[in-house]
Structures are given as structure tokens and as C-alpha cells.
Amino acid sequence: MTEPLIEPQHIQCENLDQMDQVWTRPETLIDRKLHYCPGCGHSVAHRLIMETIDELNIQETTIGVAPVGCSVFAYHYMDIDMQEAAHGRATAVATGIKRVLPDRIVFTYQGDGDLAAIGTAETIHTINRGENIVIIFVNNGIYGMTGGQMAPTTLPGFVTSTSPNGRDTHTMGYPLKMAEMISVLPGAYYVTRQAVHSAKSVRKAKKATLKAFQYQMDGKGGTSFVEIVSNCPSGWKMTPVESNQYLDDEIFDFYTLGDIKLPPKE
Amino acid sequence: MSEKLLMKGNEALAEAAIRAGLKGYFGYPITPQSELLEYLSHHLNNRGGSFLQAESELAAINMVYGAAGAGVRTMTSTSSPGYSLMQEGVSYIACAEIPCLLVNVVRGGPGLGTIQPSQGDYFQAVKGGGHGDYKLIVLAPDSVQEMADFVYLGFDLADKYLMPVLILTDGALGQMMEPVTFPDYDVEKNKVDHSSWATTGKLTSRSQNVITSLHIEAEKMEDINIHLQKKYKTIQENEVRYEAINTEEADIIIVAFGLVARVAHKAMENANKKGLKVGMIRPITLFPFPTEILLTLSEKVDQFLVVEMNAGQMVEDVRLAVNGKIPVDFYGRMGGVIPQPSEIVDKLIQMDSSKTHSK
Amino acid sequence: MNKEIVIAGFGGQGVLSMGMTFAYAGMVENLEVAWMPSYGPEMRGGTANCVVILSDQKISSPIINEFDTAIILNQPSMEKFESMVKPNGEILFEASTILSPPTRNDIRQYKLPANAAAQSLNNKRIMNMIILGAFTQLNPILHDTSIMTALKKVLPERHHHLLPINEKALHRGKELIYR
Amino acid sequence: MAKIKGHVTIRTENCKGCDLCVHECPQDSLQLSTALNTSGYPYAVLVNDTCTGCTNCALVCPEAVITVFREGKKKPIAILSHVTENITVDITS
Numbered sequence: 001m002t003e004p005l006i007e008p009q010h011i012q013c014e015n016l017d018q019m020d021q022v023w024t025r026p027e028t029l030i031d032r033k034l035h036y037c038p039g040c041g042h043s044v045a046h047r048l049i050m051e052t053i054d055e056l057n058i059q060e061t062t063i064g065v066a067p068v069g070c071s072v073f074a075y076h077y078m079d080i081d082m083q084e085a086a087h088g089r090a091t092a093v094a095t096g097i098k099r100v101l102p103d104r105i106v107f108t109y110q111g112d113g114d115l116a117a118i119g120t121a122e123t124i125h126t127i128n129r130g131e132n133i134v135i136i137f138v139n140n141g142i143y144g145m146t147g148g149q150m151a152p153t154t155l156p157g158f159v160t161s162t163s164p165n166g167r168d169t170h171t172m173g174y175p176l177k178m179a180e181m182i183s184v185l186p187g188a189y190y191v192t193r194q195a196v197h198s199a200k201s202v203r204k205a206k207k208a209t210l211k212a213f214q215y216q217m218d219g220k221g222g223t224s225f226v227e228i229v230s231n232c233p234s235g236w237k238m239t240p241v242e243s244n245q246y247l248d249d250e251i252f253d254f255y256t257l258g259d260i261k262l263p264p265k266e
Numbered sequence: 267m268s269e270k271l272l273m274k275g276n277e278a279l280a281e282a283a284i285r286a287g288l289k290g291y292f293g294y295p296i297t298p299q300s301e302l303l304e305y306l307s308h309h310l311n312n313r314g315g316s317f318l319q320a321e322s323e324l325a326a327i328n329m330v331y332g333a334a335g336a337g338v339r340t341m342t343s344t345s346s347p348g349y350s351l352m353q354e355g356v357s358y359i360a361c362a363e364i365p366c367l368l369v370n371v372v373r374g375g376p377g378l379g380t381i382q383p384s385q386g387d388y389f390q391a392v393k394g395g396g397h398g399d400y401k402l403i404v405l406a407p408d409s410v411q412e413m414a415d416f417v418y419l420g421f422d423l424a425d426k427y428l429m430p431v432l433i434l435t436d437g438a439l440g441q442m443m444e445p446v447t448f449p450d451y452d453v454e455k456n457k458v459d460h461s462s463w464a465t466t467g468k469l470t471s472r473s474q475n476v477i478t479s480l481h482i483e484a485e486k487m488e489d490i491n492i493h494l495q496k497k498y499k500t501i502q503e504n505e506v507r508y509e510a511i512n513t514e515e516a517d518i519i520i521v522a523f524g525l526v527a528r529v530a531h532k533a534m535e536n537a538n539k540k541g542l543k544v545g546m547i548r549p550i551t552l553f554p555f556p557t558e559i560l561l562t563l564s565e566k567v568d569q570f571l572v573v574e575m576n577a578g579q580m581v582e583d584v585r586l587a588v589n590g591k592i593p594v595d596f597y598g599r600m601g602g603v604i605p606q607p608s609e610i611v612d613k614l615i616q617m618d619s620s621k622t623h624s625k
Numbered sequence: 626m627n628k629e630i631v632i633a634g635f636g637g638q639g640v641l642s643m644g645m646t647f648a649y650a651g652m653v654e655n656l657e658v659a660w661m662p663s664y665g666p667e668m669r670g671g672t673a674n675c676v677v678i679l680s681d682q683k684i685s686s687p688i689i690n691e692f693d694t695a696i697i698l699n700q701p702s703m704e705k706f707e708s709m710v711k712p713n714g715e716i717l718f719e720a721s722t723i724l725s726p727p728t729r730n731d732i733r734q735y736k737l738p739a740n741a742a743a744q745s746l747n748n749k750r751i752m753n754m755i756i757l758g759a760f761t762q763l764n765p766i767l768h769d770t771s772i773m774t775a776l777k778k779v780l781p782e783r784h785h786h787l788l789p790i791n792e793k794a795l796h797r798g799k800e801l802i803y804r
Numbered sequence: 805m806a807k808i809k810g811h812v813t814i815r816t817e818n819c820k821g822c823d824l825c826v827h828e829c830p831q832d833s834l835q836l837s838t839a840l841n842t843s844g845y846p847y848a849v850l851v852n853d854t855c856t857g858c859t860n861c862a863l864v865c866p867e868a869v870i871t872v873f874r875e876g877k878k879k880p881i882a883i884l885s886h887v888t889e890n891i892t893v894d895i896t897s
Contacts (some may be wrong), residue, residue, distance in 0.1 A: 008836075008837060008851045009849065009851070010814070010850050010851075011811075011851065011852060016813075019873035019875050020874050020876045022810075022857055022859060022872050022873065023870075023871065024862075025868035034866070034867060037820075038820035038845065039822030040866055043867060043868070044863075044864065044866050047866075060467045060468060060469050075476045075478065079468065081465035081466065081474055083335045083477040083478070084362075084480055086328060086331075089331075092320070092328035092329050092332065093331050093332035096333035097333060097335065100316055100333040100336050101336050121324075125325065198828065199858075199859070199864055233822075240824050241822075241827050438661065442659060443648055443658075444659050445652045445657075445658060525687075528684075528686045529685075531685040535685060606690055607686055607689075
């Protein structure tokens with residue numbers, strides 16, 4: 001016989017009005033229920049970018065480019081002018097915007113299928129031209145939107161709906177390390193790999209995002225590339241907590257976190 | 267009016283684009299349109315615009331999407347195989363209702379084909395081209411002068427109807443030189459305010475501008491389609507352009523567009539010298555198609571002859587317009603071969619005599 | 626007046642620019658003109674040709690396969706274009722490069738030692754101007770002043786110091802016909 | 805060292821019960837509800853008063869439903885930002 005469930009009660013605070021509000025959602029993040037699955041890193045990444053835009057006070061000058069993938073509706077949450085790109089073409093669209101409006105802040109938000117498979121050519125050539133934009137690359141090793149198929153970034157052995165026995169590198173190739181690949185391009189100004197699975201990693205990722213946008217505002221270098229290694233609880237068939245644990249246990253060994261290319265010292 | 271210059275069609279088109287206030291050009295080399303790309307690479311950046319050679323036609327059309335979405339005059343140009351690659355982006359742009367100018371300097375296909383002039387891309391141009399129900403306004407110049415003139419017209423129509431306008435020309439018109447003069451065109455006066463929808467940065471004084479072709483609810487998507495179809499109907503009612511020659515006394519009417527219209531014109535002259543009564547309709551807008559004039563003429567003349575550099579594409583639209591009232595014959599050359607006036611005259615003589623026999 | 630001309634040779638002989646000079650000069654004289662090149666891979670080192678139409682009426686078709694005049698600068702072009710000259714038309718050809726001259730007898734033939742003449746003026750590149758001179762002597766439709774105005778437009782500015790030698794070549798070409 | 809006292813408020817209607825905040829909280833101050841919100845998810849609740857306002861929960865919260873408060877050691881009297889001309893501040897209150 002199971003014990004009757006006891007509903008935990010939310011502790012109230014009587015002198016809340018005398019306390020300092022030390023954290024709340026950024027204003028530029030539109031107050032709307034997100035469509036992402038519970039525990040999805042996309043939501044955190046969205047929030048980080050909006051925090052960055054608020055802190056740099058660049059809402060009026062920023063134009064975002066949304067991709068195809070789970071984050072196809074990014075403009076539902078980001079209260080800035082945005083364009084929805086075709087699959088893989090986000091950096092081409094961003095190039096177009098930046099070339100005719102060079103004083104605006106332009107960024108793309110892309111997943112791994114978008115940036116590292118169908119849009120590989122656009123990614124490489126945009127960065128090789130050193131377009132002064134920010135690329136936010138959310139890498140969760142899977143095609144989330146279409147139902148959990150193998151992505152170019154899926155780890156060897158990982159089971160997906162199109163690699164039912166695990167990714168076999170003999171027939172399906174190896175996962176692409178996009179950040180390392182593009183870091184050798186002269187047009188890449190700042191390349192970093194971050195995560196948003198813990199408070200500590202979120203703090204670091206935020207700093208990286210701030211830097212990337214700041215570099216664009218300074219207009220000194222080329223493309224800033226922020227990879228965010230994220231989870232996909234639904235696609236990975238794990239709970240959010242398990243998926244974040246899996247990142248620590250398995251993924252970061254392959255996708256090492258940290259800065260990969262820093263701007264040259266002045 | 268500028269002085270008279272001797273220019274290639276591709277160069278005249280490029281020069282006109284700069285004079286029409288072009289701000290963003292994105293393109294990829296392909297014969298026979300490369301002069302366009304080259305001309306703009308020399309001149310656009312120091313005349314107020316931004317030129318970029320993209321890594322592919324796919325990237326180029328999406329750069330157009332981005333830049334045109336920022337509310338400035340933007341264009342790309344390519345030739346047949348490249349235009350096929352662009353279709354994805356064109357469909358997105360049509361749905362998102364972004365004005366821009368596209369140029370297809372058509373060459374012989376299918377496949378890699380030849381680099382000689384062709385009209386094999388007619389269907390692709392006027393029936394949409396990419397996925398989904400959409401149309402482009404399609405302008406078909408027949409001279410270097412019109413290559414220039416239709417740039418201004420194209421940008422103005424694009425701005426008016428918020429859609430891509432396609433200049434459908436061919437390798438020969440792109441490569442040949444003829445005298446051209448550029449009209450006085452006031453860029454500022456013709457500027458359309460796109461601030462209500464363009465992504466230029468969300469000012470606090472307005473809500474966000476989003477450019478998208480994604481509308482996940484079927485009903486919403488149907489509304490968008492209804493809106494687009496309404497727009498195309500308005501265009502069909504208001505923007506038909508064509509040239510009519512010798513139609514009053516004619517027994518046979520030739521229908522031809524672009525370069526072939528000039529060959530057909532020569533054929534018409536030669537046939538009339540031989541005593542035939544031949545007139546001509548040259549559609550200038552391929553969409554909207556000049557259906558009405560063809561229907562009206564079908565009451566007066568005996569036969570139509572459609573001449574094209576393809577296997578017979580526009581002839582279907584002529585037959586639809588005429589609706590079975592009179593015979594619509596076809597003469598075409600394919601793969602990059604240009605018909606000679608004499609071939610068309612032979613065809614006209616054959617048509618004329620078969621009519622006499624049947625009487 | 627309606628003059629349909631083909632100029633053919635190999636790439637680098639100045640075939641296309643000779644045609645352009647024709648067309649530009651025609652425009653200066655307020656004629657209707659069209660210049661249509663061969664283009665693409667066949668331009669890369671192979672034969673090159675262009676068609677020029679000069680007319681006092683609107684040019685309906687720039688696409689033609691019969692010519693009033695053919696200016697032929699190499700043997701393959703002779704083989705290609707001899708048959709496309711209208712009866713009573715003319716062929717102007719460079720003497721040294723054509724091994725087998727035209728065989729038709731319903732056309733006028735002008736064998737021009739243009740290369741030798743260019744050598745005697747110490748500038749091999751003005752051969753096409755010499756031929757242009759010969760053409761205008763035979764067909765007085767373009768004035769020398771119009772041709773020189775045209776040449777100024779066709780030649781890049783850095784080559785404008787060559788205008789006097791080109792003018793000389795034009796007259797030299799006329800003299801070839803006098804003889 | 806006395807602990808800083810903190811507090812969180814949670815917009816439970818937008819919470820999806822992913823449990824990340826519960827695991828991230830160093831004070832074990834959060835739990836998931838057994839009841840469900842109108843979307844059908846359990847939601848995070850603050851179950852004790854050990855919160856220090858460290859913001860860890862808010863940082864990992866995908867839905868951005870957590871607002872964090874903290875008792876300040878010294879409260880600022882006024883925050884001046886973007887001052888472009890001389891102004892007078894009334895500090896009597």
C-alpha cells in the first residue's frame with residue numbers, strides 16, 4: 001500500500017518587498033510559454049541571448065536569423081526583428097542583412113542539422129569571409145524537430161531513429177567537430193564551446209555570449225562562433241536530469257568545453 | 267536622359283540596376299550572365315551598394331532574402347542551372363512577400379545543357395518554379411534597351427506588390443551589344459517605405475518585425491494563400507504589357523517573346539513581302555500573360571503561330587487564352603538553337619496554304 | 626541601307642573589338658546597330674566571331690545566317706563562313722593566313738596583305754584597323770571621323786596614345802583597295 | 805558566517821516540471837509538486853527557508869519562471885544610471 005502523496009507547500013516570504021530582486025527573466029524574452037520539451041537547453045540558450053541583448057542595450061539594432069529545426073520559432077520568444085531562414089541558409093541570410101545594414105548587430109541561431117549538415121557550405125564560407133556576425137550553434141547531437149534522427153554531430157555508437165544500432169562510423173562516418181574545424185579559418189575571430197546544463201556552465205556561456213556580441217559591436221574582427229553543447233531529453237530518451245548527467249559523463253569527453261580560438265591580443 | 271552608349275545586354279542591365287538604387291547584389295558566376303556579376307563587382311561598391319560573390323546560387327538567393335528583408339533594393343542574377351538551385355529561396359521570398367529583382371539569363375537545357383540562348387525556362391518562370399502556389403511578375407525584354415528599362419520597371423513593381431520580379435532573358439540578349447540610353451530616374455522619388463515590415467532593428471516605438479514563410483496552422487496558411495492569389499489577380503488585371511504589330515489586317519498572328527520575337531518580326535516582314543497577311547503579338551509580361559488580347563484577336567484572325575526557343579511552353583498559355591476558337595500552331599528550336607527568319611517564313615507559308623486547301 | 630557583317634578569326638586577333646568599333650562608329654553616325662559575339666568555351670583560344678549589323682532602320686533580328694560581308698582572318702573561319710555570304714556579297718580575307726582562298730565565283734573577293742602592311746607600320750596589332758579601312762573604302766557607310774570617335778570608346782584610355790597609329794592604319798587599309 | 809537569506813518566486817503555470825532546478829539547488833530548497841498545473845506538468849515549489857538567493861535554480865531553468873530575491877547587506881538609496889545633467893536626489897526617505 002502506497003503512502004498518500006503530500007503536496008509540498010511553497011514557502012511564502014513576508015518581507016519580499018524589502019528584498020532585492022537579484023534575478024528575473026530578461027525583458028527581451030517575450031513572455032510566452034516556450035514550445036520546447038521540458039528541460040531543453042534551447043530555452044536556456046534563447047534566454048542567454050536575450051539577457052545579452054538587454055545588457056548591451058542593443059534591442060533596437062539587433063536582427064536575428066532563425067533556422068529550421070526545433071528553434072524555427074525563435075522569433076516567438078525573442079522580441080527583436082527576425083527573419084526565418086530556409087534550412088541551412090541562416091548565415092547566408094545574415095550575410096545579406098549585415099552587408100546592407102553594416103551598423104546593425106546580426107546573429108544566427110542554428111542547430112546541428114542546420115549548421116553542420118545541410119548548411120555546411122554556407123557556414124564555412126560565411127566564416128571564411130569573416131562576416132562580422134555572431135553564430136550561435138546549439139549542438140545536441142540529434143535532429144530534434146523531425147523526431148530524433150542521426151545528426152552530423154551524433155557520437156559514435158549513439159542510438160537514434162536512423163542509427164537504430166548506434167552510429168556505426170564505418171558506414172555513417174564520424175561526428176563533425178564544427179568549432180575546431182572552423183577555428184582554422186582566418187575569418188573566425190572568436191570560437192568557443194560552452195554548455196548550459198548547470199548553473200556554473202550557464203554563467204560561463206553567458207560571458208562567452210556577451211563577448212561574442214561585444215566583438216561584433218566593436219567591429220574589429222570576423223565571425224564570432226558560440227557553440228552550445230546541449231541536451232535533447234526527448235530525442236535521447238532520457239529525463240532532463242539524466243540527459244544533463246549524460247553530457248557530463250559522455251559528451252564533453254568528445255566535445256571539450258572552453259575557448260577554441262581567441263581574438264588576437266592587441 | 268543619358269547619352270547613347272553601346273553596351274552588352276548584361277552590362278546595360280547591371281548599370282540600370284545601380285541607377286535604380288541597387289543596394290545589395292549577391293550572385294555566383296555562370297555563363298552567359300557573368301558580365302552582370304563582373305560589372306557590378308567593379309561598380310556597385312563605390313556607387314552606394316554592396317556587392318558580394320556568394321559561394322553558390324543557393325547562398326546567393328538567401329543573401330537576397332536577408333538583404334531584401336532589410337528593406338533595400340536587392341537583386342541577384344544567374345543562368346538556368348543556377349536558377350534551378352535558387353528555387354527554394356524564391357519560394358520562401360514569394361511567401362514572405364519580400365520585393366527583389368531576379369534575373370535569369372536563360373541557356374539551353376535540360377541539365378548542364380549548352381550556354382547558347384534558350385527559352386526552356388518559361389514554365390519554371392511563369393508557373394512559379396519552386397514549391398507551393400506562387401507567381402512572380404515575369405518581364406521579357408527583347409533588346410538591350412529593354413534589358414535596362416525593365417530593371418526600373420521590375421524594381422518598381424516589386425516594391426508595389428511586395429514580391430520578386432523576374433527578368434527572363436537569354437544568353438544572346440545578355441551578350442549582344444546595342445545602343446542604350448538610361449532614363450532619368452529619381453531613386454529617392456521612387457523609394458517605397460518598407461519600415462512597417464522590414465527587419466531593421468526593433469524600435470521601442472513598434473512591435474517586432476518578423477519575416478517568415480512558416481505558418482504552422484493550416485487555416486492561417488490558407489489565409490496567406492488566399493491573400494497571395496488575390497494579389498496575383500490584381501496583377502493580372504492591372505499589369506499586362508504586350509506589343510501588338512500589324513494585327514489589324516492579319517490572317518495569321520505570330521506570338522513570340524524575347525529574342526525570338528525579333529526573329530519572328532523579321533519573318534513577319536518577309537512573309538508580308540510575299541503577300542501573306544501576318545501580324546504579331548509580343549508578350550512583355552509573361553506573368554501576367556496577355557490573355558485578353560489573344561482572345562479578342564481569335565475572333566478576327568484565322569490562325570496563331572507561337573514561336574519559341576523550346577519544345578512548346580508558352581504555346582500552352584496561348585491555347586488556354588484562345589480556348590479552342592482557332593488553330594494554334596507551334597514552331598520551335600531547342601537546346602540553344604535560334605530559329606532563323608527563313609524557317610518561320612516557311613512555316614507561315616505552309617500554314618497559309620493548308621488553310622487555303624481546307625477552304 | 627542594311628549591312629550584315631561577320632568578322633571571324635581566332636581569339637586574340639581583335640575580332641571582337643573590330644566588330645565593336647564597327648558598331649560604335651555606326652552608332653556615332655546615328656545608324657541602328659547590333660553586335661553579337663560568339664561566346665563561351667569556343668572563345669577560349671579557339672575561333673572567335675562576331676556579327677555586326679548596321680542599318681538605317683530598326684534591326685528586327687540580330688540572328689542571321691547570311692551575310693553581306695565576311696571578314697575572315699583564319700582558315701577554319703573561311704571554311705565555316707564562305708558559304709554563308711549572300712550572292713553578290715563580299716569576302717575580305719587576310720592574305721597570309723588563308724591557305725585556300727574562296728572558291729565561289731558569285732561573290733567579290735578581296736585578298737588583303739593586312740599582316741604585311743601592319744608589319745611595315747611596325748605594329749602587328751593594327752591589322753584589324755587596316756582591314757576596317759579596306760572595308761570602309763569598299764562600303765562608304767562609315768566616316769573616318771566616326772571610326773576614330775568609336776575607337777576612342779573601344780580602346781581603354783591607357784591605350785589612347787595608339788590612336789594616331791590606328792588612324793594611319795585606317796588610311797593604309799584604304800590604300801590596299803586603291804591598288 | 806551568517807547565511808544570506810534568499811527567496812524565490814515561481815510562475816508555476818509556465819513550469820514544465822523538468823526537475824533541473826531541484827537538482828541544481830545547493831540547499832535542497834526546491835521540490836516538484838505532486839499536483840499538476842493546467843498544462844499537466846508538476847511544478848517546482850520552495851519547500852524550506854534555507855534559500856540563499858544563489859540564483860542557480862534560475863540559471864538552469866529553461867522556462868525562465870523563477871525570480872530570485874536576496875536580502876541585501878546594504879541597500880542602495882538610489883541607483884543612478886545614464887545621468888546626463890545635474891539632478892537633485894531626495895535622500896530623506
